[in-house]
Amino acid sequence: MYSTVKVSVRKMKAFLWGLLALVPILKAQVPHWGPCPEPATQPAFxxxxxxxxxxxxxxxxAQFxxxxxxxxxxTLMLDGSARVVGSEILKGELKTIEGTAVVEDKRNPAKLGISFSYVLPYTPYWILSTDYENSALVYSCTDVLRLFHVDFAWILGRTRSLxxxxxxxxxxxxxxxxxxxSRMILSRQQGCDKDL
Known part of the structure; x- marks a missing residue:
């Protein structure tokens, strides 16, 4: 019995350390109780x-x-995946990151997965709505043991304002x-082209 208690205490400590490791990631986000929602995505994406x-x-x-x-x-690739290049101006410098997007569910092609490192798993990048020419709504969510979730949402445009x-x-x-x-904020898209 003593060894069972010892193993349980070790598991509890490992779980708590795991939660503490998530703190820097969650800093800018607000965790919500329960699993990720299952929003409807763009039909016939x-x-x-x-x-x-x-x-x-x-x-x-978002912290990142x-x-x-x-x-x-x-950019669409020959294998059906997409090359993804993200950029931002941070402290006066242009920062870029490159990754890959894949359709994770052929029956629902609006459910993309994106990874910016070959060692990291694909993160959900779901297209909830788009007209392809003006705007798009994108959602991502990370479920933590179905106890709580951290989500991201973006409104995108083909131009710097909508x-x-x-x-x-x-x-x-x-x-x-x-x-x-309720915590959604407008992104800063002013004076971008003249700074580069």
């Missing part, structure tokens, strides 16, 4: 039409996005899918 340059218009705060003039460029009505409609779509966007 066309990956090829989604390719190209997208600017971040609004977002839930601290700069301004954030944009992502998607009408307020489009942004309001995007927030409404997120809210209708049980995604809390």
């Amino acid at each position: 066309n990956l090829k039409k989604f390719m190209g340059r997208w600017f971040e218009i609004a977002k839930l705060p 996005e601290r700069g301004r003039c954030i944009e992502t460029n998607f 009408p307020a009505a489009t942004i309001d409609h995007g927030k409404e779509v997120f809210t209708n899918n049980n995604i809390d966007v």
Whole structure:
């Protein structure tokens, strides 16, 4: 019995250390109780039409996005995946990161996965809605033992700004899918081209 208690204490300590390791990741995010929501995604999503340059218009705060003039460029590859190049201006310097996007579920091609390192698993990058030419709504969520989740949401545009009505409609779509966007903020997209 003593060894069983000892093993349980070790498991509990490992679990607590694991949760503590998540603290830096969760710093900018607000964890929500329960598993990730399952929002509806873009029906009949066309990956090829989604390719190209997208600017971040609004977002839930994210620890990994601290700069301004954030944009992502998607390029379709021959194997059906997409090359993803993200960029931002941080402390006066242009920072870029390159990754790969794949369709994780052929029956639901709007459920993409993105990885920015060959050693990291693909992170959900779900297209909830897009007209391909003006705007897109993207959602990502990480489930932690089904106890709580941390999510990300973005409103993207083909230009550096979108009408307020489009942004309001995007927030409404997120809210209708049980995604809390009360902390959503506008991204800084002013003076981007002249700084580079």
